[in-house]
Amino acid sequence: MRTPPGVRAGQYLALLGYLAFLALPLLWLLSTAFKSPRELGSSHPRWIPGHPTLDNFRRAFDEQPLLHAAANSLLTAAGSALLAVLIAAPLAYVIARRRSPLTRAATGWVVVSQAFPLVLVIIPLFLVLKNLRLIDSLIGLVLVYVVWALPFSLWLLAGYVRSLPRELEEAAAVDGAGRVRTLVSVVAPLLAPGIVATALFAFVTAWNEFFFALVLLKTPDHQTLPVVLTHFIGAEGVADLGPLAAAAFLATLPSLLVFALIQRRITGGMLAGAVKS
Template sequence: MRRKRAVPNTIAVLVSLVVIFPVYWMFATALKEPGRILSATPEFLPWPLSLENFRTALTHGPFLHYVRNSLLVSVSTVLIALIVALGASIALARFRFLGRRAFLVGLVLVQMVPGSAMVIPLYLMLRSVGAIDFVPGLIVTYMTFVLPFTIWTLRGFVAGIPLELEEAAMVDGCGRFGAFWHIQLPLLAPGIVATSIFAFISAWDDYLFAYVFLKSQNNYTLPVWLVSFQTSDGIDNGATIAASAIFSLPVLIVFLLIQRRLVGGMTAGAVKG
């Protein structure tokens, strides 16, 4: 039995090392002294350790202000997407109405459209309503890409919950909302976690729409802040790598904390319904 597992385990370890190595190299490079970053000889262990690159990154512009903007945009996108997607997924899974199949096909087709192809149409739409350089306008933009995936995934979870559970709760005295709150919502937790992380990462990592739609530095998010290390005098490689490491930390920490729920939610939502 152990011999049968040896080969797939070895392959899994090798793939994991290949995937993890760029992340390790980023943090290792950020901890090197600024003069050693462009060394011709690779140094896999950053010794002696230096925090100079992190100090430069954190003092470059109003860092905490950009963090606040990114958190505001990302968290708002997640909350609004979940509220809308929960209602839409329940309607698609529990009710039969005219145009339901066409709507489901539309959800799939929308996810196939590359985001870069939507920059000009979205820019014109936001400009027509005066939402350029307006943080809520950026949140609405992210919603157009997050909602289809969120609705589709949660619909699979709702369809996998037996209708008899809700009917039994309503017979016992729960109303429609009570059955949702006490029965459906706890069972939807893995799907909510999976879609929340997807929505958060989509909003947190985006650079293209934030750069195009936000004009004033006061509204910049962290991805736009990262580009500010490139100036006419050159690129501060150490500070840029340190800023990238700081930028990636929240996503890495959240993913490590809930990775089991995330993987379980993605796979369960893919096969149900």
């Protein structure tokens, strides 16, 4: 049954509206980053800067250690994404393929854990890390990000595992493949898009996270990029808007680039994995 033209037009309008909702803040941020102080103080702001300048970017790098903070963010985001995938993948397979009280309890924990606000866990978390001597440590921050991303990662990967036909594993067993060989040669290639999506989620979550990094990191050399961005706001709450916009725009680029590079794997990886198997 074909979709009526009016319904299809409405769908396209809704999609365009959603895209505009997502893109307008980023475009305004980019516009602000290239505006001069005079334009930023104007009572009639414009979308397109009248006299574009790179001075905000220069000041941002001169005033704050953005490159060092970006390196800290990259280290913690990549490390937490890698560990989250390594832990979540086998656990998600067990949860999806084994029906038992333990797996049902694990599924319930995944759901319940998402309801806890950060403020409730920060004090006990701080005390635990203090006893482990991991306060003001990037390793401790990575462990926190892994634990925080693990419930959603398990839920996401378990859904991918459930979508895989059991017949493929049964056929591999009939052909003489053992459990490990089946997991490596059959399940892993089919699970690739789920693993990529989970790694992307964990990476972006850790890259953008602010609250844990603010509380757990005290040494300036250990601070991540979201924390350093707050240094552009003065003691009285007045923001140095031009350098802040320039630095914030640069901080969004890694997430956008990572998604642009792997989005085809997310959408096409399932078919590619089926062919390879």
